[in-house]
Amino acid sequence: MQLSGAEIIMECLLRESVDVMFGYPGGAILPTYDAMTLYNDRIHHVLVRHEQGASHMADGYARATGDVGVCIATSGPGATNLVTGLATAMMDSSPIVAITGQVPIPAIGSDAFQETDVTGVTLPVTKHNYLVTDVNELAYIMKEAFHIARTGRPGPVLVDVPKDVQIAKTEFIYPEGDIVLPGYSPPSTASQHQIDGALQLISEAERPVILAGHGIMMSGATQELQELAERAQIPVALTLLGKGSMPENHPMVIGMMGMHGEASSNLAIQEADLLIALGMRFDDRVTGNLKTYAQNARKIHIDIDPSEIHKNVRADVGIAGDLKIVLNQLLPKLARKSHPQWMNRIRDWLEDSSERDILNYETPGRLLTAQVINDLWSLTGGDAITVTDVGQHQMLEAQYYPHQRPSTLITSGGLGTMGFGFPAAIGAKFGKPDEEVWAIVGDGGFQMTMCEMATAVQENSNVNIAIINNNFLGMVRQWQELFYEKRYQATPMFNPDFCRLADAFSIPNRCVRQREEIEEAVNFARGIDGPTLIEFVVEKEEMVYPMVPAGADLHDMKRRPKPGEAE
Amino acid sequence: MTAQPDNNKVTIVALVENEPGVLNRIASLFRRRAFNIDSLTVGRTHKPHISRMTIRVDAGQEYAKRIATNLQKLVNVIDVRVLDNEPHVERDLALIKVRNDDANSRNTITEICDRYPARIVDIGPKVAIIEMVGTEAIVEQFIEEVRPTGIVEMIRTGMVSMGRGTRIHDTDFTRHDLAQAIAQARAGGNGHKI
Ligand SMILES: Cc1ncc(C[n+]2csc(CCOP(=O)(O)OP(=O)(O)O)c2C)c(N)n1
Ligand SMILES: [Mg+2]
Numbered sequence: 160m161q162l163s164g165a166e167i168i169m170e171c172l173l174r175e176s177v178d179v180m181f182g183y184p185g186g187a188i189l190p191t192y193d194a195m196t197l198y199n200d201r202i203h204h205v206l207v208r209h210e211q212g213a214s215h216m217a218d219g220y221a222r223a224t225g226d227v228g229v230c231i232a233t234s235g236p237g238a239t240n241l242v243t244g245l246a247t248a249m250m251d252s253s254p255i256v257a258i259t260g261q262v263p264i265p266a267i268g269s270d271a272f273q274e275t276d277v278t279g280v281t282l283p284v285t286k287h288n289y290l291v292t293d294v295n296e297l298a299y300i301m302k303e304a305f306h307i308a309r310t311g312r313p314g315p316v317l318v319d320v321p322k323d324v325q326i327a328k329t330e331f332i333y334p335e336g337d338i339v340l341p342g343y344s345p346p347s348t349a350s351q352h353q354i355d356g357a358l359q360l361i362s363e364a365e366r367p368v369i370l371a372g373h374g375i376m377m378s379g380a381t382q383e384l385q386e387l388a389e390r391a392q393i394p395v396a397l398t399l400l401g402k403g404s405m406p407e408n409h410p411m412v413i414g415m416m417g418m419h420g421e422a423s424s425n426l427a428i429q430e431a432d433l434l435i436a437l438g439m440r441f442d443d444r445v446t447g448n449l450k451t452y453a454q455n456a457r458k459i460h461i462d463i464d465p466s467e468i469h470k471n472v473r474a475d476v477g478i479a480g481d482l483k484i485v486l487n488q489l490l491p492k493l494a495r496k497s498h499p500q501w502m503n504r505i506r507d508w509l510e511d512s513s514e515r516d517i518l519n520y521e522t523p524g525r526l527l528t529a530q531v532i533n534d535l536w537s538l539t540g541g542d543a544i545t546v547t548d549v550g551q552h553q554m555l556e557a558q559y560y561p562h563q564r565p566s567t568l569i570t571s572g573g574l575g576t577m578g579f580g581f582p583a584a585i586g587a588k589f590g591k592p593d594e595e596v597w598a599i600v601g602d603g604g605f606q607m608t609m610c611e612m613a614t615a616v617q618e619n620s621n622v623n624i625a626i627i628n629n630n631f632l633g634m635v636r637q638w639q640e641l642f643y644e645k646r647y648q649a650t651p652m653f654n655p656d657f658c659r660l661a662d663a664f665s666i667p668n669r670c671v672r673q674r675e676e677i678e679e680a681v682n683f684a685r686g687i688d689g690p691t692l693i694e695f696v697v698e699k700e701e702m703v704y705p706m707v708p709a710g711a712d713l714h715d716m717k718r719r720p721k722p723g724e725a726e
Numbered sequence: 727m728t729a730q731p732d733n734n735k736v737t738i739v740a741l742v743e744n745e746p747g748v749l750n751r752i753a754s755l756f757r758r759r760a761f762n763i764d765s766l767t768v769g770r771t772h773k774p775h776i777s778r779m780t781i782r783v784d785a786g787q788e789y790a791k792r793i794a795t796n797l798q799k800l801v802n803v804i805d806v807r808v809l810d811n812e813p814h815v816e817r818d819l820a821l822i823k824v825r826n827d828d829a830n831s832r833n834t835i836t837e838i839c840d841r842y843p844a845r846i847v848d849i850g851p852k853v854a855i856i857e858m859v860g861t862e863a864i865v866e867q868f869i870e871e872v873r874p875t876g877i878v879e880m881i882r883t884g885m886v887s888m889g890r891g892t893r894i895h896d897t898d899f900t901r902h903d904l905a906q907a908i909a910q911a912r913a914g915g916n917g918h919k920i
Binding site: 278279282283287290307340341342343464465466468469470 | 742743747750751754758788792795796798799800801802803804805897898899
């Protein structure tokens with residue numbers, strides 16, 4: 160059948176089982192928007208209020224489901240507004256496909272109205288991108304785009320489609336069968352030699368630690384991780400994006416690692432004689448000073464991206480492979496082991512941490528973010544999907560909301576994108592309509608994408624917004640307090656009255672100033688089918704502890720003094 | 727990377743799709759990962775849809791391997807090899823325009839060219855163009871010899887290289903078959919397999 164390029168795009172989306180896309184129309188993408196009218200019953204289009212929101216929604220959808228999220232925008236400004244979302248998805252290996260309109264082929268290069276070199280602009284922030292110059296190539300480019308986005312180390316792929324290609328007609332022939340790209344073959348298995356090497360190091364280790372990253376969930380290797388930890392009795396430290404890869408109440412889990420990680424994890428890493436790094440990339444926020452990082456540890460590093468092996472940390476056994484496959488190669492030969500002394504040492508650190516836990520302090524009359532997150536955790540049964548923004552509230556979420564299931568914490572780790580949380584929560588809710596979804600955002604970051612309140616209302620998206628309002632760009636303020644003698648340049652914020660703002664969008668809302676009010680407000684929000692907003696007015700000048708200052712040694716943590724100790 | 731002695735030069739050979747934008751992707755990768763490249767050449771192969779790159783790096787094997795794993799991640803890069811110590815033929819070509827306006831310099835140039843695989847390819851009353859082909863080291867040595875006569879213009883292609891013997895570096899890659907398959911299916915009206 161003869162179809163237009165626009166219709167081919169829609170047909171291809173159907174064949175990729177896409178049922179929702181997030182976007183914003185404009186001149187160069189109008190043919191595709193017109194074609195959508197024929198597909199509205201099968202593919203729901205969510206009209207965002209800013210294309211950045213569309214990119215984060217597609218990302219949130221992808222992270223919640225593991226499927227590809229789709230966003231669509233017009234040429235020029237529409238496409239450039241997607242860039243932050245693409246970069247965010249790139250850093251956190253999130254599979255999204257972005258479709259952008261482009262000026263007609265004859266106009267390309269002429270500085271036509273709303274022309275931007277979008278494949279040029281997005282080249283460094285996409286896994287791959289395409290400029291479609293022939294409608295006959297469109298179907299297989301679409302298929303390739305989805306294939307590349309979701310396989311190997313996932314990532315964003317952009318398809319730029321000139322307006323005349325959307326209009327041109329051709330016989331629609333969908334490429335059946337598997338895509339084979341000779342220049343693209345993600346690794347899968349480990350060699351016998353590598354497996355033996357890894358087993359050898361594990362059997363020799365007395366103080367091993369597993370570093371569990373995002374890759375575990377993306378590979379679907381959570382069971383295998385747990386088996387490895389249990390069988391060889393190896394404690395598990397989590398990266399921020401690795402939270403959910405093993406239930407956090409599991410006795411082998413010793414907490415998040417890194418800049419605001421648990422002291423138990425950071426100290427264990429520094430004293431370890433073996434690190435087993437799984438689906439993580441030794442980002443500077445988890446290693447601190449590389450020169451002093453895990454000096455006495457040998458390292459096994461397993462990741463699907465070969466370029467990650469030896470990038471920041473030299474591996475003694477480096478395996479480029481799919482974690483689920485590689486762990487299944489390794490597990491049958493793994494001997495049972497235990498390290499009671501090592502575990503006792505770690506337990507001591509955990510005990511010390513709980514003595515420093517702010518929740519165990521007397522803090523009369525003050526509402527602390529940690530309390531809000533803790534109560535939200537207990538009131539939601541610890542089972543909600545939480546989507547955070549970036550800042551102090553993000554780190555406190557990570558510390559005070561233990562996650563039991565994979566893909567229930569969605570957060571911008573690698574890029575640290577403020578403005579991500581709320582739209583990503585809307586996207587996550589589309590992906591997991593039956594789950595409870597909370598956007599936990601700061602007063603600063605929320606204001607970057609709060610226009611999406613209109614989207615949430617238009618879609619009756621059942622997302623609960625928890626604004627942690629400290630009237631500050633809190634995380635930056637913390638750095639100013641610690642490293643710039645409290646010169647609070649550009650961090651105190653004038654804020655709108657968030658509740659009256661919510662009123663203007665017809666979003667039911669509550670303002671919470673006392674800990675006693677939390678329960679009523681949270682239950683109120685949970686009881687409403689549709690978006691809700693709670694403003695938590697918290698302490699202005701809280702600190703997130705522990706903290707490894709940027710570039711410092713991982714064991715060199717600033718800790719909260721114990722009660723009675725001088726600050 | 728710390729400074730490395732000269733024997734740290736490593737050659738990477740990559741087969742890439744001959745498509746618009748591929749060179750841009752590679753240049754962009756080098757720039758954003760701050761990879762330091764000595765020289766890079768691109769040229770056609772016996773297959774119209776495949777180009778071949780030779781990349782010289784002056785920072786040792788490990789660095790070259792990092793570049794190679796990153797290059798391999800690009801979808802349009804089909805195959806990458808780091809030429810370790812395997813024997814290979816390498817060639818650099820230089821066009822050198824030298825002053826030629828007195829008998830003395832004319833004699834010197836002819837004399838130097840006789841001792842190298844070099845040819846005078848253009849000659850006039852004032853300047854001559856010399857074509858010199860050889861390994862990087864020999865080309866460099868040659869340039870130093872002619873330099874005193876007065877080089878006024880020069881271009882070097884950068885090094886290209888090829889493994890010796892039967893170790894063939896080639897690919898069966900035929901992405902354009904995909905388009906062909908679609909075209910055929912279109913003509914025949916049937917679905918097709920990719
Ligand atoms: C788009 C963007 N701009 C700037 C920053 C730098 N930054 C990191 S955290 C932060 C403060 C966030 O403030 P807020 O949203 O109120 O959260 P809080 O730290 O107070 O919980 C800033 C400005 C960033 N991460 N992202
Ligand atoms: Mg704030």
